[in-house]
Amino acid sequence: MxxxxxxxxxxxxxxxxxxxxxxxxxxxxxxxxEETNWTSWSxxxxxxxxxxxxxxDYLYFVIMxxxxxxxxxxxxxxxxxMWKYRRRxxxxxTYTHGNNTIEVAWTLAPALVLIWLALYQRDTxxxxxxxxxxxxxxxxxxxxxxxxxxxFRYGGKDGKFATKDDVYTPQLFVPVSEKVVLKMTSKDVIxxxxxxxxxxxxxIVPGMLTRVWFTADRIPLWDLKKQEMVFVTAADxxxxxxxxAKDFAWKEEVLGTSGRKKLSYEAKERKAGPAKGQKVCExxxxxxxxxxxxxxxxxYVLHRVEIACAELCGLGHTTMxxxxxxxxxxxxxxxxAKAERLAEEEAPPAGTAKWxxxxxxxxxxxxxxxGAGH
Amino acid sequence: xTTEAHAPPAEAHGGHExxxxxxxxxxxxxxxxxxxxxxTIGKQYLFTAFFFALIGGMLAMLIRWQLAYPGQxxxxxxxxxxAMFFFGEDGSITPEGYNQMVTMHxxxxxxxxxxxxxVGAFGNFLIPLHVGARDVAFPFLNALSYWLFVPAxxxxxASFFVDKGAAAAGWTSYPPLSxxxxxxxxxxxxxxxxxxxxxxxxxxxxxxGLNFLTTIITMRAPGMTxxxxxxxxxxQFVTSIFQALATPVLASALxxxxxxxxxxxxxxxxxxxxxxxxxxxxxxxxxxxxxxxxHIFWFYSHPAVYILILxxxxxxxxxxxxxxxxxxxxxxxxxxxxxxxxxxxxxxxxHHMFVSGMNPSxxxxxxxxxxxxxxxxxxxxxxxxxTLWGGNIRYTAPMLNALxxxxxxxxxxxxxxxxxxxxxxxxxxxxxxVVAHFHxxxxxxxxxxxxxxxxxxxxxxxxxxxxxxxxKIHWALTFVGFNGVFFPMHILGEGGHMRxxxxxxxxxxxxxxxxxxxxxxxxxxxxxxxxxIFLVNFFYSIFWGPKxxxxxxxxxxxxxxxxxxxxxxxxxxxxxxxxxxxxxxxGAGNGRGDWLPQNEPGAGGGGAAAH
Ligand code: HEM
Ligand SMILES: [Cu+2]
Ligand SMILES: [Cu+2]
Numbered sequence: 001m002x003x004x005x006x007x008x009x010x011x012x013x014x015x016x017x018x019x020x021x022x023x024x025x026x027x028x029x030x031x032x033x034e035e036t037n038w039t040s041w042s043x044x045x046x047x048x049x050x051x052x053x054x055x056x057d058y059l060y061f062v063i064m065x066x067x068x069x070x071x072x073x074x075x076x077x078x079x080x081x082m083w084k085y086r087r088r089x090x091x092x093x094t095y096t097h098g099n100n101t102i103e104v105a106w107t108l109a110p111a112l113v114l115i116w117l118a119l120y121q122r123d124t125x126x127x128x129x130x131x132x133x134x135x136x137x138x139x140x141x142x143x144x145x146x147x148x149x150x151x152f153r154y155g156g157k158d159g160k161f162a163t164k165d166d167v168y169t170p171q172l173f174v175p176v177s178e179k180v181v182l183k184m185t186s187k188d189v190i191x192x193x194x195x196x197x198x199x200x201x202x203x204i205v206p207g208m209l210t211r212v213w214f215t216a217d218r219i220p221l222w223d224l225k226k227q228e229m230v231f232v233t234a235a236d237x238x239x240x241x242x243x244x245a246k247d248f249a250w251k252e253e254v255l256g257t258s259g260r261k262k263l264s265y266e267a268k269e270r271k272a273g274p275a276k277g278q279k280v281c282e283x284x285x286x287x288x289x290x291x292x293x294x295x296x297x298x299x300y301v302l303h304r305v306e307i308a309c310a311e312l313c314g315l316g317h318t319t320m321x322x323x324x325x326x327x328x329x330x331x332x333x334x335x336x337a338k339a340e341r342l343a344e345e346e347a348p349p350a351g352t353a354k355w356x357x358x359x360x361x362x363x364x365x366x367x368x369x370x371g372a373g374h
Numbered sequence: 375x376t377t378e379a380h381a382p383p384a385e386a387h388g389g390h391e392x393x394x395x396x397x398x399x400x401x402x403x404x405x406x407x408x409x410x411x412x413x414t415i416g417k418q419y420l421f422t423a424f425f426f427a428l429i430g431g432m433l434a435m436l437i438r439w440q441l442a443y444p445g446q447x448x449x450x451x452x453x454x455x456x457a458m459f460f461f462g463e464d465g466s467i468t469p470e471g472y473n474q475m476v477t478m479h480x481x482x483x484x485x486x487x488x489x490x491x492x493v494g495a496f497g498n499f500l501i502p503l504h505v506g507a508r509d510v511a512f513p514f515l516n517a518l519s520y521w522l523f524v525p526a527x528x529x530x531x532a533s534f535f536v537d538k539g540a541a542a543a544g545w546t547s548y549p550p551l552s553x554x555x556x557x558x559x560x561x562x563x564x565x566x567x568x569x570x571x572x573x574x575x576x577x578x579x580x581x582x583g584l585n586f587l588t589t590i591i592t593m594r595a596p597g598m599t600x601x602x603x604x605x606x607x608x609x610q611f612v613t614s615i616f617q618a619l620a621t622p623v624l625a626s627a628l629x630x631x632x633x634x635x636x637x638x639x640x641x642x643x644x645x646x647x648x649x650x651x652x653x654x655x656x657x658x659x660x661x662x663x664x665x666x667x668x669h670i671f672w673f674y675s676h677p678a679v680y681i682l683i684l685x686x687x688x689x690x691x692x693x694x695x696x697x698x699x700x701x702x703x704x705x706x707x708x709x710x711x712x713x714x715x716x717x718x719x720x721x722x723x724x725h726h727m728f729v730s731g732m733n734p735s736x737x738x739x740x741x742x743x744x745x746x747x748x749x750x751x752x753x754x755x756x757x758x759x760x761t762l763w764g765g766n767i768r769y770t771a772p773m774l775n776a777l778x779x780x781x782x783x784x785x786x787x788x789x790x791x792x793x794x795x796x797x798x799x800x801x802x803x804x805x806x807x808v809v810a811h812f813h814x815x816x817x818x819x820x821x822x823x824x825x826x827x828x829x830x831x832x833x834x835x836x837x838x839x840x841x842x843x844x845x846k847i848h849w850a851l852t853f854v855g856f857n858g859v860f861f862p863m864h865i866l867g868e869g870g871h872m873r874x875x876x877x878x879x880x881x882x883x884x885x886x887x888x889x890x891x892x893x894x895x896x897x898x899x900x901x902x903x904x905x906x907i908f909l910v911n912f913f914y915s916i917f918w919g920p921k922x923x924x925x926x927x928x929x930x931x932x933x934x935x936x937x938x939x940x941x942x943x944x945x946x947x948x949x950x951x952x953x954x955x956x957x958x959x960x961g962a963g964n965g966r967g968d969w970l971p972q973n974e975p976g977a978g979g980g981g982a983a984a985h
Contacts, residue, residue, distance in 0.1 A: 043868040044801075045883055056797045063795055067788045074755055074784050081762040082777065085698070086769070093959040093968065094764030098704035098757070106756045111749055117795065118745040122738060124797040129734035146650060147557070188649045189551040190664060192729070192804065196870035196883055201800050203730045205664050206550060207644020210731040229882075254879075260888050261879055306881055310804040310872050312544050314551055314558040315470045318876040354648075362646030374734055 045196045048218035048231055048305075048326075051179070053199040055124040062120075066113060132213045135369040138179035141172065142366070144359055145204055146187035148316030150307065153355055157340050161367040162360045167339045168352045171323045172307060174216050175332035176234045181213045183366055187354055192311035195324060201310055209366050211374070216326040221300040222265050229303055234328050237284075243267075243298030244282040267295035287330065302327075395508065398942040408521070410513035412498045413940060415520050417835065419494030422527060424909075426486040429531075433479040435902050436460070440467045440475075442895035444877040460539070470559040472876035473542035477560065478534070480545030481568065484682065485575055486527055488816060491824055492685040493582065493617070494523065497610045499835060501586055503933035503940070504607040506595025506949045506973075511588035519582040526574035533567030541568035544874060546675070549642035549667050553634050556649050569632045576625045583617030586610055595932070597951035602972070604931050604955040605708055609688025612712045616677045616684075616719065624674035627667060634662075642667050668730055672723035680719045682816055684712060686779060686823035687754060692955075693776035693826050694758055696929045698765030699968050701956040704757040711750035718747040728799045737796055744794040751787045755780065766959070766968075770927070771845035775826030778853055782818025786811055789864065804874075807867025813860045825849065825908070832915070833922030837939030840915040844907055851904035858897030862890045928969045931955050935971055949973040 038054065038061040039047065047053035085093075142153040142161060152172050156165030174180050184193060186206040193212065194201045197220075202212040218231035221242060232240065248265040255262050267279040281295040284302075302325070309320035327335065360367065399405045409415060432451075439448050445466050447453075452465025460471035467475070498516065502509055510516050533540045542560030543552035547568065555562035590603070590611045603611075633639040645660035695702040702708060724732060724740030758780050767773070789811040793799045802808065825848075832840050869887045871878060878884045878891055925934040932949055933940065950973060957970040970976045 043865050043887070045870055052797075056801060059795055060792070060798050060801075063792050063798065067791060070752075071784065071788055074759065075781055077759050078762070078777070078781055078784075081759065081765070082767060085762060085765045085767050087766050091766050092961075093699040093766040095701065095959045095961060096703070096764070097701050098707065098760070102760070103704050103707050103753070103757075107749065107753050110752045111746075114745040114748060114791075117791070118742045121741070121795050121797055125734065125738060125741070128797055128800065129737070188647060189554075189557050190548055194804075194870075194872065196801070199801050201729050201803060205731045206647045207662075207664060208731050261882075261885060263882060263885070306883055308872055308881060311548075312473065312551065312874040314542075315473070317473070317874070318469055319880055321881065358646050358648060 046218075046231060047197065047199055048216055048220075049198040049200065049214045050177075050217040051213075051215045052124060052128050053214075055127070056199045059121055059124055063117070066117070070110075130374045132181060132211060132370075132372065132374055133179045134372040135181055138181045138213065139174060140181050140183060140369070141174075142359070143172075143182050143184040143193060143204065144187060144355065145184075145191040145193075145309070145320075146354070147189060147314050148309075148320040150309075150320070150322035151352070151354075152322075153352075154336070154339075156343055162356075162364070165340060165343050166348070166355075167336065167343050168348055168355070169339070171304070171325060173325045173327060173332060173335055175329045176219050176237075176326050177215055177217045178329070179213060179215055181211060184210050184212070185359070185363055185366060187358060189313050190311050191309045191313050191320070194308045194310035195305060196308075197305045198324075203311055209363070211370075216324070219326050219328065220303040220305050222303040223300055224265060224298060227264055229305075230300075237328050238287050240285070240300050241298055242284040242300045242302055243295065244284070245302040245304075247279075247281040247295065248298075248301045265301045267298075284331070395943040395946075408517060410509065410517055411942060412502050412510050412513070412516060413835070413944075415516055416495045416497075416499035418520050419490045419498065419523070422523070423487045423490040423495065426482050426490075426527065427905075430479055430482040430487055431902055431905065433475045433482070435898065436467060437472070437475050437479060438895040438898040440472055440876060441878060442892045444879060467876070469876045470539070470542060473544075473558065473874070474540045474560050474564070476874050477541050477544050477547075478530075481530065481541070481572075484545060484678070484816075485572060486530065488682050488820055488824075489575075489579070489678075490523060492682065492820060493579075493610070493613060494520070496606070496685055496689065496824075496827055496831075497582070497586055497613075499831065500604075500933070501589055501607055501610055502593070503834075503936075503944060504604050504931055504955075505590055505593055506598050506932050506945065506951060507589065507593040508944050508948075510585050511593055512585050515581050515585050519578045519585065522574050522578035522581065526571045526578065529567050529571040529574070533564050533571070536563040536567060538562055538564060540564040546671060547631070547667075548671075549631065549634070549664055550647060550649075553631060553642050554649055555635075566632070566635050569628045569635070573625060573628045573632075576621045576628065579617045579621045580625075583614035583621070586614040587618060590614075595945075595948050595951055598972075599951075601706070601709075602951055602954045604688075605691035605702060605705070606685065606688035608709050609684045609686075609691075609712060612716055613681050613684045615716055616681050620674045620677040620681075620720070623670060624678075627670040627674065630670070631667065665727075665730060665732065668727055669723070672726045673720075676723040676726065677716075677719045679812070679815070680715055682820050683783075684715065686820035687712070687783075689823040689827040689830075690758070690776045690779040691761075692931070693772050693823075693830060694761050694780070695956045695958065696830075696927055697768045697770060697773035697776070698762050699768070699958040700761055700765045701954070701958060702757070703760035703763075705954065705956070708754060708757055711753045714750040715747065718743055718750070722747050725794060725799075728796050729803050741794060741796045745791070748787060748791055748794065751783075755784055755787070770829075771840075771842055771849055772826040772830035772927070774846065774849045775822045775829065778822040778849070779819055779826065782814055782822060782856070785861075786814030786816075786818055789814060801870070802867050804872060805867040806863040806871045806873055809873050810860050810863035810867055813863070817856060817860065822852075825852070828912070830927065831933075832912070833926050833938050834933055834936075834940055836916040836919075837922055838916055838919035839922045839926060840919060841911050844911040848904060848907040848911065851907070852901065855897050855901030855904055859894050859901055862894050866890055866894075928967055930957055930969050930971050932972055935973055952976070 038057040047057050144151045152169045154167040155161050156167050158165060184204045185208060186204045191204045192201060193204055198214045198216060200212055200214050202210050204210055218233060219237050221230050221232055223230050247268055249268050251264045251266055253262045267281060269279060279295040280292045281298055283290045283293045283298055304323040304325045307322040307324050309317060436448060447465035452461055455461055460467060462468045538559045540560050541564045542558045551557050552561050552565050630641050634641050640660055641662045642664050643662040644664060691702055691708060722740060722744045724736060725744040728737050793802060829840055829845050866887055871884055871887055879888055922938040924938050952975045955972055959968045960970050
């Protein structure tokens with residue numbers, strides 16, 4: 001009896017040590033949380049939001065370590081006991097109803113870990129959800145989805161909403177590494193703004209303002225040689241020969257029985273050009289735009305990441321997708337300047353009536369800039 | 375302490391039952407249809423749930439086909455069922471059909487399969503037997519509870535055939551999507567059916583829960599103190615508290631949504647809401663709050679997930695103790711942790727709403743309570759492991775299923791911790807991670823416990839043994855198939871794969887994950903097909919299987935002291951109980967073996983308390 005009690009004590013001690021020791025060891029790694037890619041071992045898409053995406057990933061990693069220890073400890077015991085205490089002739093089970101000391105110990109050990117974990121993640125949560133930057137220090141975009149499309153509104157030249165120079169887009173354009181605040185509400189049912197690469201997800205509820213913020217710190221490019229997406233920094237962007245996406249056709253070939261697509265970009269034919277039949281492109285290189293260059297010179301094409309609707313929202317839910325263009329600041333400014341010019345010259349595009357008719361009427365208060373916090 | 379634990383208490387509960395044994399009903403109708411016999415009612419629940427499990431399972435197969443081969447015609451069934459709204463001209467699944475399938479799969483599996491089996495079938499069959507009574511406290515209410523469940527089933531079944539088909543807004547039915555007929559094909563008559571069906575079901579649950587509570591409190595046999603109840607009955611007790619307290623809240627939510635549907639009350643519709651193509655002019659809706667539904671719904675539905683698992687925990691406790699030939703380790707801790715689950719279970723609902731737009735400070739509070747609710751589950755796991763420790767484990771089919779419950783529940787509990795961590799949940803909410811999590815607890819946990827329970831108690835229910843060999847084959851294939859289906863879903867969720875989308879290959883970032891979807895689908899077909907083994911074994915054996923001994927598993931609880939199948943009146947004499955339910959390997963021997971029935975005085979170690 002004594003022998004078995006000691007054995008139990010040992011088993012218990014080992015378990016509580018492992019569970020309590022893990023977070024302490026991991027907290028030490030905390031300092032490096034900003035620099036490392038904590039989820040490279042996982043299937044998570046690459047994180048490009050360095051404001052807090054790293055921290056989310058680090059937390060995922062920390063929990064994975066704790067959970068892995070718990071998993072191997074418990075399932076290991078299970079398998080070992082199943083083998084060790086399998087039925088044998090003449091063998092007799094140990095008659096015991098339990099042991100209070102052990103119960104207390106194995107309640108306290110995980111309790112400490114869980115409480116530690118709860119306290120530990122508070123900072124990240126408040127940074128994401130409660131410490132939004134003041135809107136005057138950030139790019140503010142309004143998001144107004146409906147079944148089954150996304151619509152975005154920018155303040156335009158004056159930076160104010162519900163004025164004549166507002167810019168309406170079906171895609172989200174943001175400059176790289178700049179703080180972005182999205183102010184969202186829904187026209188009909190609940191939708192959810194989900195960008196896996198940014199670690200952002202936020203439900204969009206009719207009758208309610210929900211806000212998210214992020215920074216997009218990498219620029220997505222399509223590598224024409226490798227035929228895959230890559231992320232580059234703003235500095236790297238200038239060293240690459242990047243073709244304008246408009247000059248390239250985006251191809252999705254459906255292949256095989258599983259319906260998998262093969263993705264690629266191919267240079268488009270353009271009417272004007274130096275030599276007949278030659279495909280020419282606009283190229284970004286070293287911060288300059290080069291026009292009418294042969295398309296073969298492009299190594300990359302400006303690419304975009306997907307915005308998905310993550311809340312079941314009806315018939316067309318599956319295909320409710322928009323694109324997020326992350327551009328170098330200079331390119332972004334050009335795009336916006338052009339859009340602002342158009343906004344001044346032309347009537348707002350068809351389909352934007354809902355902003356004036358509904359948003360500005362029912363949610364005029366969403367147009368006022370908000371301070372820091374939530 | 376010891377003497378007290380051995381002497382039957384002076385005030386004998388349920389003693390009044392002693393004298394009168396009701397005569398057995400003679401007509402076919404009162405015997406099998408409108409019956410007051412808790413055992414027959416239990417079987418009614420069981421068979422009805424089997425029927426719905428077939429429908430829910432078929433829906434799951436169709437869902438899996440679509441996810442592996444989006445848009446491709448469904449072999450065989452596609453052309454058979456082409457007339458139904460689910461399918462397009464060519465027998466492929468339409469997007470609206472897909473939404474209806476996931477909605478109805480979830481609804482049916484939770485409300486018409488798991489709850490009826492785990493509470494309706496096992497609760498009814500076992501509670502009176504375990505407390506040592508001849509029936510439940512209110513046999514009429516018990517019959518009523520089943521006969522409220524039947525119309526619910528009929529309505530939900532009929533809703534497949536109503537105009538524009540069944541509900542399609544998810545089993546969670548979030549308004550406004552579920553609230554406005556024009557918002558989704560199923561949100562008209564289909565949704566109304568859904569609401570009414572669940573309303574009936576809720577009443578059935580409340581009536582059943584109150585009945586069980588009363589039975590356990592007032593009808594215990596002499597000597598059967600609360601601390602001598604088998605854990606499966608304790609689990610039913612705790613579950614009944616959930617049912618009695620939380621289900622009325624669901625009923626109110628359903629009423630509110632029904633009022634929206636029938637009278638345009640706009641309770642969940644805020645001002646300014648406008649559905650393109652609907653004839654609700656802007657401004658006609660208004661004043662309501664869409665988020666209110668989520669709060670009310672999850673206030674019920676989080677406790678509901680514990681309604682799904684607690685009885686499973688009870689079943690597993692009984693099986694693990696019996697087949698380890700050891701008393702359960704820490705009996706009282708097991709009970710206290712279940713009570714802890716009730717307490718915390720009522721204050722964690724917000725963890726389903728971390729990204730819903732709810733105030734983030736509130737989210738933080740829910741995060742803390744959710745972290746804490748993992749604790750009682752963890753403690754239970756340790757106690758089950760410690761029960762195995764030092765045992766003399768018999769690997770019967772029920773035990774294999776109970777051990778699968780244990781190992782799968784661990785995984786489901788651990789994935790809960792990721793989602794309780796709010797920043798991580800932002801990423802994995804509404805992805806396949808959540809789907810993996812709840813299938814590990816509900817299928818990996820409860821369904822394995824149910825299989826274990828059926829293999830274990832079928833001899834008592836039907837008087838015949840199920841075929842042990844086929845039971846083991848069924849277990850092995852289910853175990854492999856289950857993990858093949860649901861483990862990779864963690865990977866999908868990690869990759870950001872949204873749940874409830876009809877076509878994963880639509881998204882570039884999900885492209886690389888598609889082979890996993892194909893793999894899962896084939897595992898799902900294996901898993902589905904394996905269940906046929908169970909059905910054949912079950913239905914063959916209950917008619918033609920070998921006759922069962924009164925106590926084939928050498929188990930201690932009271933029902934095993936009766937003949938198999940159990941007679942109408944349960945106990946000829948109401949038994950007197952002398953000790954806890956798990957007195958295995960006491961060393962006393964009693965000339966029998968390593969077990970000591972509860973109704974037999976003996977040299978057991980007293981009550982089941984942890985000393
Ligand atoms: C160990 C303790 C557990 C923790 C910490 C936990 C935590 C969570 C969290 C945070 C969510 C929400 C995830 C999201 O939507 O983003 C969730 C979902 C869910 N959990 Fe658990 N859970 C635990 C145990 C259980 C158990 C025992 C069951 C049931 C038997 C269960 C069933 C469910 C279900 C059905 C959902 C999904 C509902 C839906 O959105 O459709 N969980 N869990
Ligand atoms: Cu949507
Ligand atoms: Cu929950």
